[in-house]
Amino acid sequence: MARKKKGLLIVVSGPAGVGKGTVNAALMQKHPEIRMSVSVTTRAPRPGEIEGVHYFFRTKEEFDRMIDEDAFLEYMHVFGMNYYGTPKAFVETERNKGNHVILEIDVQGAMKVKSRCPDAVLVFIAPPSLKVLKDRLVGRGTETQESIDVRTATALEELKKLPDYDYMVINDVVEEAVADMEAILSAELNRTARNQTLITKLTGGETI
Amino acid sequence: MARKKKGLLIVVSGPAGVGKGTVNAALMQKHPEIRMSVSVTTRAPRPGEIEGVHYFFRTKEEFDRMIDEDAFLEYMHVFGMNYYGTPKAFVETERNKGNHVILEIDVQGAMKVKSRCPDAVLVFIAPPSLKVLKDRLVGRGTETQESIDVRTATALEELKKLPDYDYMVINDVVEEAVADMEAILSAELNRTARNQTLITKLTGGETI
Numbered sequence: 001m002a003r004k005k006k007g008l009l010i011v012v013s014g015p016a017g018v019g020k021g022t023v024n025a026a027l028m029q030k031h032p033e034i035r036m037s038v039s040v041t042t043r044a045p046r047p048g049e050i051e052g053v054h055y056f057f058r059t060k061e062e063f064d065r066m067i068d069e070d071a072f073l074e075y076m077h078v079f080g081m082n083y084y085g086t087p088k089a090f091v092e093t094e095r096n097k098g099n100h101v102i103l104e105i106d107v108q109g110a111m112k113v114k115s116r117c118p119d120a121v122l123v124f125i126a127p128p129s130l131k132v133l134k135d136r137l138v139g140r141g142t143e144t145q146e147s148i149d150v151r152t153a154t155a156l157e158e159l160k161k162l163p164d165y166d167y168m169v170i171n172d173v174v175e176e177a178v179a180d181m182e183a184i185l186s187a188e189l190n191r192t193a194r195n196q197t198l199i200t201k202l203t204g205g206e207t208i
Numbered sequence: 209m210a211r212k213k214k215g216l217l218i219v220v221s222g223p224a225g226v227g228k229g230t231v232n233a234a235l236m237q238k239h240p241e242i243r244m245s246v247s248v249t250t251r252a253p254r255p256g257e258i259e260g261v262h263y264f265f266r267t268k269e270e271f272d273r274m275i276d277e278d279a280f281l282e283y284m285h286v287f288g289m290n291y292y293g294t295p296k297a298f299v300e301t302e303r304n305k306g307n308h309v310i311l312e313i314d315v316q317g318a319m320k321v322k323s324r325c326p327d328a329v330l331v332f333i334a335p336p337s338l339k340v341l342k343d344r345l346v347g348r349g350t351e352t353q354e355s356i357d358v359r360t361a362t363a364l365e366e367l368k369k370l371p372d373y374d375y376m377v378i379n380d381v382v383e384e385a386v387a388d389m390e391a392i393l394s395a396e397l398n399r400t401a402r403n404q405t406l407i408t409k410l411t412g413g414e415t416i
Binding site for chain 2: 124126165188
């Protein structure tokens with residue numbers, strides 16, 4: 001159905017090294033109507049980072065004001081120092097235009113978004129096995145043995161949260177994972193629960 | 209995910225003239241792993257009808273025995289004369305082989321199946337408008353005006369049951385409706401709720 005309707009909010013989680021970024025980038029390449037959510041942060045921009053593209057950079061005071069104004073879908077402290085948050089406005093504006101918004105976020109954040117946005121679609125990108133994940137982390141050549149052990153242990157804890165997600169996509173072959181994501185988007189758009197206006201028109205004799 | 213798992217039971221409803229048969233036939237042409245459920249009936253075979261292909265032909269006594277044996281997913285009387293029913297065994301055998309089974313059935317039957325098989329996927333094939341549906345019925349050239357009026361009125365009543373279905377697929381262009389069906393199948397196979405064994409393996413350190 002190509003009919004214009006509210007875009008989807010797709011929450012994507014998965015362990016470090018699983019290839020979330022690769023899958024999402026490939027998906028967005030094929031679908032210009034998909035946007036990546038831009039987070040708000042209190043940390044300083046790194047060289048090359050662009051306001052509104054990589055992050056919205058805000059002071060701690062501005063961030064606190066946004067919390068008071070209920071401007072976040074979810075937010076969190078990192079290391080007790082910097083704040084990160086998902087601004088509601090960006091997500092809603094894009095969805096109302098009919099664009100889909102992908103929110104790459106950890107398991108804890110995903111659960112917060114689900115409770116605030118029950119119509120969000122939760123997708124967990126999983127590796128074909130923990131061993132494959134570990135091999136990929138080793139293959140990066142940038143991780144210490146300790147970091148790899150910590151990440152693998154964290155991955156296992158995250159995988160245990162899989163049943164809290166709507167869908168799981170195994171990232172074995174990237175193209176297949178992208179096709180799985182495309183199918184999820186297409187199917188979700190055809191859910192009757194997302195088409196109540198359309199159903200009302202149809203039963204009222206209108207053409208949709 | 210090409211991994212072997214239990215096939216889906218897809219219940220397909222939609223008003224007469226909407227093109228359910230065309231969509232399902234095109235879908236099965238592309239996917240040999242999809243089977244059409246074969247009904248049991250007490251009516252006599254018509255010329256050319258083959259046992260086990262078009263129907264399983266049974267006597268009324270045999271049908272009653274099947275009811276007693278709880279062998280049906282759903283069954284119904286038609287015109288107080290012939291019985292029609294969906295045999296459980298066929299559906300379960302095919303699903304356990306990893307094949308998907310399509311069950312073309314009316315709204316009432318669909319609800320019975322849903323209550324017996326909560327993991328069934330309910331898809332309603334809808335026309336782009338009631339007018340298009342009526343035009344298609346007229347276009348057949350085989351329906352009387354009275355029959356067209358009755359079918360259109362019935363279609364409206366059926367469309368009102370759309371919210372009881374999981375998905376709606378608009379059959380405007382057949383290829384698009386088929387693509388929508390394919391996406392629904394693919395997405396449903398990736399539902400975490402259908403992958404609990406796989407999740408257990410994954411968190412147990414196995415390759416899936």
